[in-house]
C-alpha cells in the first residue's frame with residue numbers, strides 16, 4: 001500500500017513522547033532546585049552575558065542530568081511516517097503531549113491514528129483518556145494489538161468508577177485491529193510484524209520496516225536466558241535493526257538481586273542482544289521511576305563503556321531515551 005505523501009527514501013524520524021516505566025514521574029521541587037544549584041555552581045567565573053552564551057553553556061558544558069531530565073511521561077513513541085496517517089507505539093501519558101502537538105500544528109480533524117499496544121498494563125494505556133483527538137468527530141483511530149481483550153481493557157479504563165467520559169462516548173471513530181504474531185501487515189506505508197515477549201499477561205514487540213530500514217519497539221520483556229546466543233529467537237527479530245527501543249529498566253545488579261521475575265530487563269542484556277543481532281542503535285527505554293536523572297545518566301555511561309569493552313567488531317550506538325528526544329533512522 002502506498003500512502004500519499006510518503007517518501008520511503010527519506011530519513012524516518014522517531015519521536016519519544018513518553019519514556020518512563022510503570023508510572024509518571026514528574027520532577028519535584030527538590031530535584032529542580034538541585035539542578036539550578038548545580039548549574040550555578042558550574043557557571044561560576046564564566047562570562048555569560050548574553051542569552052546565546054548561556055544557551056551554549058547549557059548545551060556544551062552541563063551534563064544532561066543537570067540541563068534536562070529523562071522524562072516523566074509513560075511509554076509513547078511516534079514513528080513519523082511523513083504521510084497522511086500517524087503511527088504510535090503505546091498509549092502512556094506521553095500520548096497526551098502528542099495529541100496536543102497535533103492540535104497545535106494543524107486542523108483538529110480529520111486524522112488517522114494507528115496505535116500499537118504492547119500490552120494493557122496501566123502505564124501503557126493511561127494516556128488515552130487524555131488524548132484530545134479521540135474526542136473529535138471525523139478522526140479515525142485504529143488500536144492494533146495481539147491481545148484478545150484489548151477493547152475490554154480500553155473500555156474498562158473509562159468505566160464510570162475511574163473516569164467521567166465513557167469510551168463509547170468519544171467522538172472519533174475507533175476500531176480495534178487484532179494482529180497475529182509473526183504475520184506481516186502493511187500499515188501507514190510500513191511493514192509491521194508483532195512478536196510475543198516474556199511479561200506478566202504477555203506483551204508484544206513490533207518491528208516496523210520501510211525502504212530497507214527497520215525500527216524495533218520492544219518494551220516490557222524479561223530476558224532470562226542463562227546463555228544468549230544467535231539461536232535465541234529475539235536475536236532474529238532484532239536482526240540488523242537500525243533502531244532497537246529496548247526495556248532496559250533495571251541495571252544488571254537489580255535484575256540478579258531483588259527484581260528478578262518483575263517482567264523487565266537490564267541494560268547489559270540489551271547490549272548483548274543488540275551485539276548478537278548487529279543492531280545499529282540501542283535505545284534504553286522504560287526508565288525505572290525510582291531512578292533520578294543522575295542515576296539514569298550513570299547507567300547510560302556504564303552501558304556505553306560495557307558496549308566498548310565487549311564489542312566484537314560491530315559497534316552499537318547507545319542512547320538513553322528522554323521525553324522530547326527525536327532520532328532519525
Ligand SMILES: [Zn+2]
Pocket residue numbers: 021022121123124220286
Ligand atoms: Zn510498562
Ligand SMILES: [Zn+2]
Pocket residue numbers: 119121199203220263
Ligand atoms: Zn508491563
